[in-house]
Amino acid sequence: MKTSRTLTIVGGATIFAAVAWAQQPMSLLFKVEDGGSLSWLNGNNQTRGMTYNPFTGHLLVADNDSVAGNKIHVLDASSGAEIGTGMNNTGVGGGSVNVAKVGVAGDGRIYLSNIATAGANFRLYAYADETAAPTVAYAETPAAKRWGDSIAVIGSGNNTKILMTGWQNPTIALLTTTDGGQTFTKIEITPDVAMPNALNFVSWDPSGTAFWTRAAAASSADQTTSVLYALSGANATAAGQKAVAAGLGAMTVVTKDATKLMGLAPANVNAGSTDVKGVVWNVDTDTAFATTGLGLEKTGGAVANGNGTGDVAIDTANGRVWFLYTNNSISGWFLPSGTTAAEDWNLFL
Numbered sequence: 001m002k003t004s005r006t007l008t009i010v011g012g013a014t015i016f017a018a019v020a021w022a023q024q025p026m027s028l029l030f031k032v033e034d035g036g037s038l039s040w041l042n043g044n045n046q047t048r049g050m051t052y053n054p055f056t057g058h059l060l061v062a063d064n065d066s067v068a069g070n071k072i073h074v075l076d077a078s079s080g081a082e083i084g085t086g087m088n089n090t091g092v093g094g095g096s097v098n099v100a101k102v103g104v105a106g107d108g109r110i111y112l113s114n115i116a117t118a119g120a121n122f123r124l125y126a127y128a129d130e131t132a133a134p135t136v137a138y139a140e141t142p143a144a145k146r147w148g149d150s151i152a153v154i155g156s157g158n159n160t161k162i163l164m165t166g167w168q169n170p171t172i173a174l175l176t177t178t179d180g181g182q183t184f185t186k187i188e189i190t191p192d193v194a195m196p197n198a199l200n201f202v203s204w205d206p207s208g209t210a211f212w213t214r215a216a217a218a219s220s221a222d223q224t225t226s227v228l229y230a231l232s233g234a235n236a237t238a239a240g241q242k243a244v245a246a247g248l249g250a251m252t253v254v255t256k257d258a259t260k261l262m263g264l265a266p267a268n269v270n271a272g273s274t275d276v277k278g279v280v281w282n283v284d285t286d287t288a289f290a291t292t293g294l295g296l297e298k299t300g301g302a303v304a305n306g307n308g309t310g311d312v313a314i315d316t317a318n319g320r321v322w323f324l325y326t327n328n329s330i331s332g333w334f335l336p337s338g339t340t341a342a343e344d345w346n347l348f349l
Helices: none
Strands: 002-008 014-020 024-033 047-053 058-063 071-076 097-104 110-115 122-127 135-140 150-154 161-165 172-176 185-189 200-204 210-215 223-232 235-246 248-256 259-266 279-282 287-292 310-315 320-325 329-334
Touching: 047 320, 058 097, 058 329, 071 097, 097 150, 110 150, 161 200, 210 235, 210 248, 223 248, 235 279, 248 310, 259 310, 259 320
Parallel strands: 024 287, 047 097, 047 310, 150 200, 200 248
Antiparallel strands: 002 014, 024 329, 047 058, 058 071, 097 110, 110 122, 122 135, 150 161, 161 172, 172 185, 200 210, 210 223, 223 235, 248 259, 259 279, 279 287, 310 320, 320 329
């Protein structure tokens, strides 16, 4: 599929730039491996969530390592270096996993989930910013179902909306607020097309009126499908758009110049695998747009990621993407940019 972009230059002349959505390698910004410079990134299956904070230019990484303090760590998004000692975690704890997933709303508020199996205490925490203390924004004590393995945040203020689900949970929770994101109430949604009985990830569609789900792949060869659901009240209806890829799990979906891109992190890839790539998918054509220029696995071969966890974040303003491949690495990449007929990210800035 090709799309044309019209560019006007000095003197009033107009040229047309053809853009081919061809798969290309991303160039490396940094890669920090488990067992490297980040003491808490240590192959214990406990680093499961990550997001990019555009208000600070930082990566926020949720880590359940009790040695490091069960907290959100703050990294320089350009180098992967740790900044400070992490965000305040006063009162954070409980559930089956103390710290799991993190997201940033459009007003800069930060949300952190734990994971609670049925019968455990679920909590979603809110932070006004990276320097603030957490408050409890939503709680189920105890939870009737498993929550917190995946969350997705969109909007700001009273329009903030949060989706969440959990391992083998057939429903999606929609959290809404009337006090600017300090507290939330829940609507429980059962999609009309059942989700796989597995670890499912959820991501908002950029429209804000639909969302995507995807099951974590069980192996490098396991093809899983992202499914788009239209959301109306408590109803979620499969909308027909899908994205099929092998070996992948956690996702995020963004729009750039009317083209929908989906970042996909490696999931439950076989131990010992090499050249395990992170992917940015062109949803409109259901094809890979770009892959990481080298593997995300730890040196010597992939360490097993038995839970299929991980995360991915995209900075649309600067054409950057980050992958958390649990038990293996955190890495940052530049999306393809050039002057050839292949995709030129700078055309969309």
